[in-house]
Amino acid sequence: MLSRDRLGTFLAVLLGTGLVTTFLLLLTSGQPRVPERLAGYPVLVQSPAAGNLPDGFAEPVPWSAADARSLADRLRAVPGVRAAVVDRTFYAQPLRDGVPVVDSTSGHAWLGDDPPDQGEVVVNRDLGVPVGSTVTLLTGAGPTDWRVSGHTTLPGIHVSGEEAARLAPGVRVIGLSGDPDPEAVRAVVGAGDRVLTGDERGRAEPRVDARTRWIGMQILIATTALAGFACVFLVASTSAYAVDQRRREIGLLRAVGATPRQVRSMLHRSALARGVPAALAGVVTGGLAAMPLAGALVDAGFEPPGYHIRWQLWVLAVSFAAGPLVALAGSAIAARRVSRISPIEALRVAELEPRAMSRARWILGLVAAAGAVGAGVSAAAAPDLSELGMLALLGAIALVTAAVLLAPAVVPVLVRVLLGPMTGVTATLARESARTAVRRTASTAAPVLFTVAFAVFVTGTVETSAAAYTARRSATVPSETVLVPDRVPGLGDAASGGAPLDTTVYVAGQAVVVSGTENVLPGTALVSENAAGRFGPTVAVTYADGHQETVRVSGTASPGPFTADLVLARGTVRRHDPSALAPAAFPVPEGPVGAGARVADRDDLAREADAEDDRLVQMFAMLLLAVSAGAGSLAVGNTLLMTVRRRGPDYRVLRLAGASRAQVVRAVVLESALVVAIGSLIGGAAGLIAIAGSARSLAAQVGAAVPVLVSWPAITATVATCLALATITAAVPAARLSRLPPSR
Structure with missing residues (x-):
């Protein structure tokens, strides 16, 4: 059976492992796909790649129609080649009831048998246009009417090779059917042309799909990094806190002769015993969650059509190992500290808490702060916006880590500022409890700090960058x-x-x-x-x-x-x-x-020019916020529930001293609200500092001053959620414990 404290650690490992599994599966599943119309061709010959950077998504340098025709004739002579078809792609968007169909913007040369005649098209049957009727297509020259000669399951619009040559003279891909020897094909094509076989044929995917997949990868990389950070942060902090809460138990063991090594061994085994089954449950939960999320990513435009989960053993193994190892690391640090205390010191834990800021904590906190400064300096000199965004996120993670480690140094000051003016028994109990247990207060505030900091950083970065680009573009439009x-x-x-x-x-x-x-x-x-x-x-x-x-x-x-x-x-x-x-x-x-x-x-043009990118960024922000706020909020409730359960003897002492059940509950609720306030203040400050650094870096990129903006509704909702969870998870068990007879 799991005790309440052990259950808290179990849930933290399950949550952290589940997050890592979900987003690592989504990340590693984003592989290029062979276009459906070319899937039946075992060998594809692609024109030379452009010399741009990969994130430029440049189409290959096209062959002219004459060069493509000559190359196709030579390829047909290669042994094993049954046919060499010339693939062409052009803009063609059908109208349905006079409205453009937004998910169909490409036309292609028909590569199958029985091509349509001149003025005829083959359309996807989901378009809903019957054979024999007329469909209006928007092209570069304008709208034209075409007769529908057939239906297909392939996406897009398909016309004859002659019509496609008129609408798309350049050629980038030639498909070879049959069973040709790739080396024989390479001997025919030019040095710069590429012969693609197997999974390599995915390089022929449309550049718009490649860009969509790249956007999805950037989002998933950032989200996976945040999920990994959340896993390490939540599991390690919860495991360390659970060990620290067992000081009295450890004191009893030391009193009966247990050595420090035996104590550490016991705590390590306990961490693994909880971590392994929790990690297994987390991997299963994360895998199940990844499947519907894959479809949601396609619907949101983060991944191209056809994206699906690819089950890879190494991903599941890494995710499974993450939970127990982080739980072991978190408990090991605390175990090393508590195993060194004497039996009498451990048994006096209720009277005196250990020093809040150890030398190691100061060193690690200052190193993390220095890392945040370094990331900010690097972001200001970043050559492109994608690198700037990643450096800004890494800087925010380092800054939050520094804030968590250094928080105990400022907790006493914040307690005096927030509760100093308040009088009465309830306020006094809450204030003195928080002041005399600084480490406990900082530990319970840490999940709130994490949640609020990333809510401020993520939503503020989106607001700040969108306003900067809209203002710059609007100023260059010459007409109203x-x-x-x-x-x-x-x-x-x-x-x-x-x-x-x-x-x-x-x-x-x-x-x-x-x-x-x-x-x-x-x-x-x-x-x-x-x-x-x-x-x-x-x-x-x-x-x-x-x-x-x-x-x-x-x-x-x-x-x-x-x-x-x-x-x-x-x-x-x-x-x-x-x-x-x-x-x-x-x-x-x-x-x-x-x-x-x-x-x-x-102004609408300025906004709509990047409307799709802004929409993706907004959804990206919401995804990051959901991961950070969801994980953080659950950790808030989990940590406070562990804390309240451990403080049952304190509540009984208050009852013996004459406090009523209502006074005990009010003191607990007030202290929980104080913890949320402390975490929100420190986290909000860390988030604002991170945004200010991003704004300075962005100003260097766009060449204009960039104001710091934040989304107050999102931040307010995040803090309110943390406050609601904190008060409920603290008040309910406190009310139940305070109903026990004072002498019990």
């Missing part, structure tokens, strides 16, 4: 009203009225973001101020259709709301990229607003 995309990735020519087009070209093998405007002459280019040093007087570019051209740099582009390193002639962009879209149109073109567009003001 703009035309923005509505349920579509961009505006086609029919809706945008000649607005600048977005596309990508390749310079020296690297993908470069390009804008196509009408005030640039064909054959020339403008460069942005930030990219001026990267280009010479002329630039050799490879367009989206694989064709190459050398353009002359004629000047510097004016800053605008959308970033582009090069600005080319709009007609040139449209000719080489039929799927190019405009991110917005300003001023609003004359005439009626077409499907997939709506009128907004420039």
